Amino acid sequence: MIRIAIANQKGGVGKTTTAINVATALAATGWKTLLIDLDPQGNASTGVGVSASAREASSYDVLVDRVPVSQCVMSTRIPGLDLLPATVDLSGAEVELVNADDRAHRLQRALRAPDLGYDVCLIDCPPSLGLLTLNALTAADTLLVPLQCEFFALEGLSQLLTTVERVQQRFNPDLGIIGIALTMFDRRNRLTEQVSEDVRSCLGQLIFETTIPRNVRLSEAPSHGVPALIYDHACAGSRAYMALARELITRLPEKRIAA
Ligand code: ADP
Ligand code: MG
Numbered sequence: 001m002i003r004i005a006i007a008n009q010k011g012g013v014g015k016t017t018t019a020i021n022v023a024t025a026l027a028a029t030g031w032k033t034l035l036i037d038l039d040p041q042g043n044a045s046t047g048v049g050v051s052a053s054a055r056e057a058s059s060y061d062v063l064v065d066r067v068p069v070s071q072c073v074m075s076t077r078i079p080g081l082d083l084l085p086a087t088v089d090l091s092g093a094e095v096e097l098v099n100a101d102d103r104a105h106r107l108q109r110a111l112r113a114p115d116l117g118y119d120v121c122l123i124d125c126p127p128s129l130g131l132l133t134l135n136a137l138t139a140a141d142t143l144l145v146p147l148q149c150e151f152f153a154l155e156g157l158s159q160l161l162t163t164v165e166r167v168q169q170r171f172n173p174d175l176g177i178i179g180i181a182l183t184m185f186d187r188r189n190r191l192t193e194q195v196s197e198d199v200r201s202c203l204g205q206l207i208f209e210t211t212i213p214r215n216v217r218l219s220e221a222p223s224h225g226v227p228a229l230i231y232d233h234a235c236a237g238s239r240a241y242m243a244l245a246r247e248l249i250t251r252l253p254e255k256r257i258a259a
Pocket of ligand 1: 015016017183184212215216220222237
């Protein structure tokens, strides 16, 4: 199983939208996919049609009470896509785990269970670099960073990359960065165009060729409880996420790793 964390400590940059739609695209290509919601806000869970009242076991149980992942996942209406949902109690997990020696490794250990049966899992992180994101980065093989094309984008990115280095040194020497996806690109806005050019000249290959446009269908889909890829598979946002998923697959060291 390939484990991909989707992280950026800034809120509202497109992490959850990316997690939901890339997960859906991967599932559509036939990969058994697990979406892990690690944000107490639970937007990824809602976005794949699992309302708060439908969630029983959750990522909180896995992290805090060490319940096996297999006992906490739910299927979704999307064929090939399962969900480990988040519940609001996850917001207390960082405090509850503060004295646990293995607090950074809880998710890593949980995902090493041999019988999970997924080809890939995507971990949607909360907007901070706290213990939940640390668990995701420690558990992951690689990191996908959604980056909004705006003025302070690069500053936030350097902080994230410093965190990645620390995680590599202390917790997970094998953590890679599969790429940075530019999100909410608006070609009519000079600033986003400029930021996109700057970021590409600065970070080169690390940036995915696919850029995600600002697209209203992407923001409408969650209120219908379906990924944009299903809500309107032909819209510009959906097509961009399909292209991003294809690019992601070509960047993975092995096309498909047996579960
Ligand atoms: P994060 O998880 O980083 O906080 P979200 O994915 O939840 O970010 O996105 C923040 C808001 O912006 C949401 O309301 C979402 O629907 C919307 N959004 C995300 N990506 C796009 C896009 N490319 N175009 C338009 N709206 C978007
Ligand atoms: Mg989010």
